[in-house]
Structure formats: structure tokens, C-alpha cells
Amino acid sequence: MEILMSITVGVLFTVGTYLLLTKSLLRIVLGLILLSHGAHFLLLTMAGLQTGTPPLLNLNSEAYADPLPQALVLTALxxxxxxxxxxxxxxxxxxxxxxxxxxxxxxxxxxx
Amino acid sequence: MNNLLVLPFLIPFAVGAILILFSKRIGTQRFLSGLTAIIMLGVSIYLLTVVRAEGIVVLEVGSWSAPFGIVLVADLFAAIMVLMSSIVGLLCLFFAFRTIAPEREKFYFYPFYFFLLTGVNGAFLTGDIFNLFVFFEVMLISSYVLIVMGGTDYQLRESLKYVVMNIFASILFIATMAFTYAVTGTLNMAHLAERVAELEQVGVLNVIAMFYFIVFGMKGALFPLYFWLPRSYFGPPAAVAALFGGLLTKVGIYAIIRTFTLIFPHNLDFTQPILIWVGAITIVIGGLGAVSNFDFKRILSYHIVSQVGYMVIALGLYTSLAIAAAIYYIVHNIIVKTALFLYAGTAQRITGTTDLKQMGGLLKTHPLLGWMFFITGIAIAGIPPFSGFISKLSLVIAGFETGQYVVSGIALAVGMLTLFSMIKIFMYVFWGEQKHTKAQGKIKVGDLLLPAIPLVILTTVLGVAAQPILSFFLEASNQLLDPSIYIDSVLKGGGA
Known part of the structure; x- marks a missing residue:
């Protein structure tokens, strides 16, 4: 899953940078939007993706997901x-x- | 634990929100905002005395203990910066009372003015990288509004570039935080400092450090990312330009100094040359830009670029004296630059232009403005007994002590360029034949100069009382150079 997300981030950054370097105003705005999506995905991915675990320390489960990146991404978003x-x-x-x-x-x- | 720490950004935030309700009542807005600015000055002076007496003050917001919750931290450097922002905020506000058009006042000038101060003070006081990002954004969105307010064609065109640049920098900031979190697993600055020290700052951590340098360098207008500054600072009215010129770039520099003294000081062989040479190129470019321009505000804007370079060089030298010189330089520059922009606004009020070639003979009709400009101009060029001399002197001494002769030479040589461009302004604007009409010559500007008088006094005091002030800044710089003081007060026991 991390690999897939990393590729997505890479594609978003590539396309965003390409659009940012064009001369049309609207494309630059779109480029910035894509770049910021890429950065948000990156923030989420870099913390490590875990599925099926609660975001709180729980006595019954071994692992737990890190809730911080989600809080950060929400703010940044x-x-x-x-x-x-x-x-x-x-x-x-x-x-x-x-x-x-x-x-x-x-x-x-x-x-x- | 000390709730005092939230006041420098809670007060402007609350008042800014309240002021929105009174947007059509200019009198009420002025009274409230003036009162608030005075209270803020009082609070920041009190904060500085508390920090001086008790050492680093820490507040764990909501009582969540340090690496998990958000902390607010005030060390001497941060407290000094908060004090400077309050001084500049107060004086520019009083200048704005006299100069800002009522249309702007009705369209939320004062609320955004205070939101800007919220962001600036918050950025100085936070102890968490992500929180720093948030306060940066608060500051930036208010600055976007203030810079474009009025909506002339020039403002629209140049603000657009300013906004695009800064949004890109913010995106880079988020990406950098993502990498930081991936490598270290924390975003609390003190905790980060501890972890980076354990990892010995090699490999990817150096990349992260450089990313932070790029992000903050973009906000602080360092070479090669300075080009947006002279153009965008030309558009807005003088009160806004003075506030921006005095404060905003220094927030970027503050963040660079904070990260490179606290978090990334472990690989000086790698970071030192980069900081020093980027700084050196910045001052040369800024100096040349100032010499080649013939517009009052543009020359001042290029000076901002040039002066920022000195601060980064001082950080790069990384000795106790050099960091003290950096702090001295920042304080000096905030005072002097604000004053100069206020003069530019005053001269514009009289002559209706900022083009040097269309001005002349102001000394005859407005001698007070002329002589105040003269004092401030030679202060920024580094002539004793004013503050610029001491800050340059301590920087050059620190440069010689560390064997950086070339860079010290460049710093001195560009000082000549600064002096040259200041003399150019003085000769074109104040000497020569009177180019403004007799009616313009009779315009009274005493009330416009009133906010600048405290700044002239401050630059003189900073220069004349250099001994006690420099030793105070040395105290602040020793606190910066020993990150363990900061780390311990945040992570162990929550400070005073």
C-alpha cells in the first residue's frame, strides 16, 4: 500500500510541477492544488499506513494506528x-x- | 507552566475577531486597535522580564505533557522578537491611522492587521514544527489580504506572484514535515532536537535540514528566492509596507536560526559553508539591486534582501558573538527598516510619488523629515554611534575570529553600497531643486513623523548603550547555542 501511495504522490508532484511551469494562470492554480494534494498524501503515507487497527491504545489489540498524521493532514487540508x-x-x-x-x-x- | 505565553497571540486574535463586528465604525475600530496595541506592548515587555528572571518559560497547552501535546516556549530570543513585533505593530498602526484610506479601513484592514500579528507572535512562541506551520499560514493569509487590499492593477499583478510563491513554499513545508515525521517520529522541536542528536544528523537528515532552509529562506527572501520581495512590497500603502518590511522576512530568519541552532547544529562542516555563502550572495545581490534602482520604496526593499543576508552569515559563523550579532542585526533592522518605510510613505504623502527623479528639495520645506531620514540612513549604513555600526562590527569581528576573511570583506564592501544608495536617496529627495509645488511644500507631516520618532530614539539608544545591550544579546545567544537548556526545560518538568 505504501508503494502505491508513493507512486501516486510522485505522479501528483510531477503533474503539479509541470502545470506550475506553464504560462496560463488557471493551470498554475491547478498545479498548486495538485501539489498540495501530493504533499498531503505524502504526510499521510510517511507515517506508515496501517489497516484494521484502532487509532487508540487498546488493551485488546496488539497494534494501533498512529492518529497524529490524520490530525495533521486535516489541519493542512x-x-x-x-x-x-x-x-x-x-x-x-x-x-x-x-x-x-x-x-x-x-x-x-x-x-x- | 505560565499562561502568560498565550497572551501575545491570543489578544490580537480575539481583538481581530471583535473588530470584524465594527467594520463600518472607523472611530471604534481605531480606539480598540490602538488600545490593544498598547496592551500588547505592555504584555511583551512583561514577558521579556519574566523570561530574563526565570529562564525559559514553557506552557503545555491543555496540560498535555511535552512530546505529545503542543508546547509554547519563550526563551530570550523569542521574547525579544515578540517585543520587537509589538513595537513595530504599535507604531505602524498609529501611522496607519493617519494614512490608510477610509475605504480600506471599512474593508477589514484592522482585523487583518491583528491576525497578522497573531501569526507573527505565534510563530515566535511555538515549540512545535507543525504549529509553526499553522502560525505561518495565519500570518501569510493575512499578509495576502493586506498586500492586495485596495486592488489596484499593480497590486493584483504582483500579489499574485507573492501568493503563488508562498503557497508553493507552504507545500514544500508540509512535504518536509512529512519526511521529518517519517525519520524521527516527532514534530515537537525539543524532542526533534534530541532525536536528531541521537541520529548524528547524517544522510537524509541533512537533506531535511536543507529543505527547511529552502522553505524558510523563501519566506525570508534569501538568494535565489528573493525576487518576489522588491516588487510585491512596492504596491501596498506605506503602513503595510513598513510592517511587512520590518517584520515578515524576519519571521523566516527567526525560523532558520531556531531550526539550525536547536535541531540541526550537529553537522557544521556541511551546513556552515552553505549558510555563509548563501548569505554572502544575498547581501551582494541586495546591495546591487539597491544601487541600480531609482525608487524610494524599491531601494528600501532591496535593502531588506541585503540585510537578511547579514543575519544568515552571522548564523553561519556560529560563535557566541556571531549569534549575538545576528540578534542585534535583526533588532536593528526591524527598527530602522520600519522607520525608513514610514519616511517613504511620508515623502509620498508630500510629493505624491516615490520616484527619486521626480523628487527634490524636501529638506527646505520639511527639515524634520530630512534629518530623521539622515540619522536612520547612516544608521543602516553602519556609521557610529547608531545601531548599524555595532551590529556590523560584531559580525565582522566574529568573521575574523573564525577565519572567514573573504565573507567579512564582502560584508564590509556591501556596507559601502548601502551607504551609497542611502546617500543617493538623500541627495535626490532632500537636496537639489524643489520639484514639488508650493502647496505641497506646506503640507504638515508632523503627525506622520510622530510614530517614527521612537524608532529614531531606539536606534540611537541601541548604538550608544551598546555594551549592556550586546551583553544581553550574548546571554540570549548562549541560550541558543546550548540546546540542552531548551530541551530540558521543555521535556523535563515543563519549565518554570
Whole structure:
């Protein structure tokens, strides 16, 4: 399971980085979303995945799952949700103001 | 156990939330926020005296004991930083009362101002890496709002880059924490420090250390990740630019100093050259950028980049004196940089521009502004008796003691560039023919300069009373250089 998750993370990072390097604003936003998903999966995977064990120390069971990564991912997820919505609004406003989503045209003039 | 530790970020958080309710009543907002900023200054001074008297103060939040629960820790360095943020927060707020447009005030300027301070103070006081991330995000989201507030075309375009850069850095931060947790099984800083020491910081731990350096370096505007700073700090109004220029990059530097003195100090042969040379390149790039620009705010922004480099070099030298120099530099830079941005805002209020070539002769119509700028300008360039001199001097002495002659030479040479660009501003803006109209010449700016006067006094005091202040910072740096003090007070007995 860890192997599968690691491959998923790798694919998400690859695609996210590719999108981040393009010139279109929307693609950059999508790239950041994919990258943050990758990072969240990574956080979950790195702690070791365990199935069928309770997340609390229990007298009856030998093993227990680590609850901390889930708590961390939940926090990170909420934060990235907020950031993404802010970023979407900001990009839309920028698009409205400049009538373009091409970053080449959003560079700013040379004398600045 | 001391609940005092939550106050520096609980107060601004609560007040920020309350201020949202009064968003249309400017008078109430101003009164509440001014009062809060003064209370925060009082609290942070009290915190510093408590830390000085009792040593490191620890609070285990919700009484969950150390490696499991979240801890808040204040050592001398953190307490000094909280004090600085309160000073800057108070003064920029009073500057904002006079300069921020009522439209901005009605659209939640003050709430986000306090949420920003929540994030900054929280980042200084936390003892847990994940918690540090959360406070970073609190700080960043407020900074996004403040930097784009007003929504001019320039602000939208440059803030977008600022936001994308910082979100990417945050993602990298999460990934780094994932690796940290995988290798060490903990995210509590003291516990991490203990585990990394047991593992002797080899192999993948060095990679993790470098990842932290990249993440915090991005927030602190280190070479090669500095390019977003001069552009994005140009857009927002002066009060916001002053707050950002004074505080935000220093939070990144604080995090670098914290991680590299507490968690990753075990492989100096590897980390030292990287820190020193990244710092050296940063100061050269920042200095050159300042020299090549002809805009008041842009020159100051490039100076931020340059000054950040000095702090990282001081950390890289890693002696007691060098770390004290780093703290001195941070304190000095927060004071001076805030003051300079306030002058830029004042000059903009008078002339309506920040372009050096369209300004001139301000000394004749506004002598107080001119001379205050002169004092601060030579303070940042490192001329005695002001604070910049002592911080550079102690840095260079530390450099010579450790045999880093080249880097010390670079640090001194770039000091000349700083002086040059300050003289350039002074000559273009304050000397020469008067380019603003007579009506503009009559604009009174006394009330705008009032918040900057305490800063000028502070930089002078820091320079003149260097002996007691430097020995106090040496105390703080010795505390940083002996991580066992921090670890013991967090993990054993929960401190005072």
C-alpha cells in the first residue's frame, strides 16, 4: 500500500510541477492544488499506513494506528482549502483587470 | 507552566475577531486597535522580564505533557522578537491611522492587521514544527489580504506572484514535515532536537535540514528566492509596507536560526559553508539591486534582501558573538527598516510619488523629515554611534575570529553600497531643486513623523548603550547555542 501511495504522490508532484511551469494562470492554480494534494498524501503515507487497527491504545489489540498524521493532514487540508479559494478569487480578479491569463503579459513593464 | 505565553497571540486574535463586528465604525475600530496595541506592548515587555528572571518559560497547552501535546516556549530570543513585533505593530498602526484610506479601513484592514500579528507572535512562541506551520499560514493569509487590499492593477499583478510563491513554499513545508515525521517520529522541536542528536544528523537528515532552509529562506527572501520581495512590497500603502518590511522576512530568519541552532547544529562542516555563502550572495545581490534602482520604496526593499543576508552569515559563523550579532542585526533592522518605510510613505504623502527623479528639495520645506531620514540612513549604513555600526562590527569581528576573511570583506564592501544608495536617496529627495509645488511644500507631516520618532530614539539608544545591550544579546545567544537548556526545560518538568 505504501508503494502505491508513493507512486501516486510522485505522479501528483510531477503533474503539479509541470502545470506550475506553464504560462496560463488557471493551470498554475491547478498545479498548486495538485501539489498540495501530493504533499498531503505524502504526510499521510510517511507515517506508515496501517489497516484494521484502532487509532487508540487498546488493551485488546496488539497494534494501533498512529492518529497524529490524520490530525495533521486535516489541519493542512483546511488551510490549503482556504488558500486555494483565495488564490482562485485573486486570479479571477487579475484576469478581469488585465483581460489576459497569460503570465508573459503579466510580467510588468521593463522599467519597473 | 505560565499562561502568560498565550497572551501575545491570543489578544490580537480575539481583538481581530471583535473588530470584524465594527467594520463600518472607523472611530471604534481605531480606539480598540490602538488600545490593544498598547496592551500588547505592555504584555511583551512583561514577558521579556519574566523570561530574563526565570529562564525559559514553557506552557503545555491543555496540560498535555511535552512530546505529545503542543508546547509554547519563550526563551530570550523569542521574547525579544515578540517585543520587537509589538513595537513595530504599535507604531505602524498609529501611522496607519493617519494614512490608510477610509475605504480600506471599512474593508477589514484592522482585523487583518491583528491576525497578522497573531501569526507573527505565534510563530515566535511555538515549540512545535507543525504549529509553526499553522502560525505561518495565519500570518501569510493575512499578509495576502493586506498586500492586495485596495486592488489596484499593480497590486493584483504582483500579489499574485507573492501568493503563488508562498503557497508553493507552504507545500514544500508540509512535504518536509512529512519526511521529518517519517525519520524521527516527532514534530515537537525539543524532542526533534534530541532525536536528531541521537541520529548524528547524517544522510537524509541533512537533506531535511536543507529543505527547511529552502522553505524558510523563501519566506525570508534569501538568494535565489528573493525576487518576489522588491516588487510585491512596492504596491501596498506605506503602513503595510513598513510592517511587512520590518517584520515578515524576519519571521523566516527567526525560523532558520531556531531550526539550525536547536535541531540541526550537529553537522557544521556541511551546513556552515552553505549558510555563509548563501548569505554572502544575498547581501551582494541586495546591495546591487539597491544601487541600480531609482525608487524610494524599491531601494528600501532591496535593502531588506541585503540585510537578511547579514543575519544568515552571522548564523553561519556560529560563535557566541556571531549569534549575538545576528540578534542585534535583526533588532536593528526591524527598527530602522520600519522607520525608513514610514519616511517613504511620508515623502509620498508630500510629493505624491516615490520616484527619486521626480523628487527634490524636501529638506527646505520639511527639515524634520530630512534629518530623521539622515540619522536612520547612516544608521543602516553602519556609521557610529547608531545601531548599524555595532551590529556590523560584531559580525565582522566574529568573521575574523573564525577565519572567514573573504565573507567579512564582502560584508564590509556591501556596507559601502548601502551607504551609497542611502546617500543617493538623500541627495535626490532632500537636496537639489524643489520639484514639488508650493502647496505641497506646506503640507504638515508632523503627525506622520510622530510614530517614527521612537524608532529614531531606539536606534540611537541601541548604538550608544551598546555594551549592556550586546551583553544581553550574548546571554540570549548562549541560550541558543546550548540546546540542552531548551530541551530540558521543555521535556523535563515543563519549565518554570
Amino acid at each position: 483546511v488551510i490549503s482549502f482556504g488558500m486555494t479559494s483565495f488564490l482562485l478569487v485573486l486570479s479571477y480578479r487579475t484576469y478581469q483587470a488585465f483581460k489576459t491569463d497569460d503570465l508573459e503579459k503579466l510580467r510588468g513593464s521593463a522599467d519597473e
